Amino acid sequence: MSPPAILQDPVSPTVPSKKLNLPHSSAVPVGGQTKTETIEAMAGDWQSFTFRPIRESQVSRAMTRRYFSDLDKYAESDVVIIGAGSCGLSAAYCLAKARPDLKIAIIEASVSPGGGAWLGGQLFSAMVMRKPADAFLREIGVEYEEDGDDSNYVVVKHAALFTSTLLSKVLQFPNVKLFNATAVEDLITRPREDGTIQIAGVVTNWTLSCMDPNTINAPVIISTTGHDGPFGAFSVKRLVSMQAIKCLGGMRGLDMNTAEDAIVKGTREIVPGLIVGGMELSEVDGANRMGPTFGAMALSGVKAAEEVVRVFEQRQKECAAFY
Numbered sequence: 001m002s003p004p005a006i007l008q009d010p011v012s013p014t015v016p017s018k019k020l021n022l023p024h025s026s027a028v029p030v031g032g033q034t035k036t037e038t039i040e041a042m043a044g045d046w047q048s049f050t051f052r053p054i055r056e057s058q059v060s061r062a063m064t065r066r067y068f069s070d071l072d073k074y075a076e077s078d079v080v081i082i083g084a085g086s087c088g089l090s091a092a093y094c095l096a097k098a099r100p101d102l103k104i105a106i107i108e109a110s111v112s113p114g115g116g117a118w119l120g121g122q123l124f125s126a127m128v129m130r131k132p133a134d135a136f137l138r139e140i141g142v143e144y145e146e147d148g149d150d151s152n153y154v155v156v157k158h159a160a161l162f163t164s165t166l167l168s169k170v171l172q173f174p175n176v177k178l179f180n181a182t183a184v185e186d187l188i189t190r191p192r193e194d195g196t197i198q199i200a201g202v203v204t205n206w207t208l209s210c211m212d213p214n215t216i217n218a219p220v221i222i223s224t225t226g227h228d229g230p231f232g233a234f235s236v237k238r239l240v241s242m243q244a245i246k247c248l249g250g251m252r253g254l255d256m257n258t259a260e261d262a263i264v265k266g267t268r269e270i271v272p273g274l275i276v277g278g279m280e281l282s283e284v285d286g287a288n289r290m291g292p293t294f295g296a297m298a299l300s301g302v303k304a305a306e307e308v309v310r311v312f313e314q315r316q317k318e319c320a321a322f323y
């Protein structure tokens with residue numbers, strides 16, 4: 001199978017000149033005919049400019065038809081990723097690339113995907129990644145600078161460049177659907193013969209809704225909801241309350257060197273059907289926090305995708321045996 005277009009070499013952005021020299025044009029169908037329009041032609045002629053007419057209901061139908069069709073299509077997903085932070089998005093990218101045959105739903109509670117990775121630390125713009133996570137930046141085509149005498153880390157000029165690039169790549173995969181403004185409010189479980197449980201899907205709700213929830217069945221879930229706080233560590237806290245794991249280890253104090261290795265190495269299937277990565281994992285393992293360095297989030301996503309590939313067929317078979 002040929003690789004998806006998204007995996008081809010990244011295109012450098014065009015810097016517009018003062019004369020708005022924007023050579024890209026698009027062919028748009030107009031009343032059965034195709035008319036080629038360019039931004040450059042428009043920019044020189046605002047007096048005669050007008051948008052094409054539209055009836056308001058067309059806008060509604062264009063959105064709702066697609067959304068409800070996606071709800072129907074992804075009610076049975078292959079993999080659900082909870083949380084579209086740096087770890088969840090990295091996992092989605094690697095999994096969608098490695099397994100174009102899998103239907104991947106991403107559920108993000110916030111309207112804006114990206115989690116905590118829109119800034120580096122405090123309100124600073126730059127994002128630090130310790131090597132060898134620079135490999136992930138090259139993979140998605142994000143430029144960076146080498147920094148420091150020892151060359152042990154690289155710096156992306158703005159964390160938002162990393163997050164927006166990764167997000168745009170993930171959204172272009174045909175086998176990925178992001179449901180944002182949608183929270184996971186419970187896990188679907190099935191009893192195993194040994195008396196333990198298996199995770200077999202998620203219970204979702206529009207973040208601003210208090211109505212009865214919706215559901216998505218999937219044999220494998222990746223949970224990357226971040227560290228504990230008003231919203232974070234959702235799945236692992238739920239595992240404790242349903243007695244699937246004894247207790248949480250609690251995120252420990254900041255130690256960048258210890259923390260990043262521990263999160264990547266520890267990314268794994270915690271109970272059958274549920275893989276946990278990113279800062280959510282620090283709550284399970286009692287790992288250190290790492291603060292504003294993001295290499296572990298990207299590589300934990302890579303490992304989470306690898307874990308899915310390892311267990312998927314087995315979990316799919318087991319789930320098929322339940323109703």
Ligand SMILES: Cc1cc2nc3c(=O)[nH]c(=O)nc-3n(C[C@H](O)[C@H](O)[C@H](O)COP(=O)(O)OP(=O)(O)OC[C@H]3O[C@@H](n4cnc5c(N)ncnc54)[C@H](O)[C@@H]3O)c2cc1C
Binds near residue numbers: 233
């Ligand atoms: C305020 C703040 C505090 C930080 N504190 C720390 C720290 O203490 N230690 C540290 O190492 N780094 C911290 N960071 C740095 C860094 O942002 C995180 O380490 C990193 O973003 C974690 O990535 P992640 O993908 O694991 O989770 P996040 O970037 O937190 O992403 C988790 C995503 O999951 C979504 N989500 C949560 N619950 C649900 C749910 N039930 N359903 C659907 N979606 C859900 C959230 O909306 C979010 O988008 C902090 C950043 C910020 C902005």
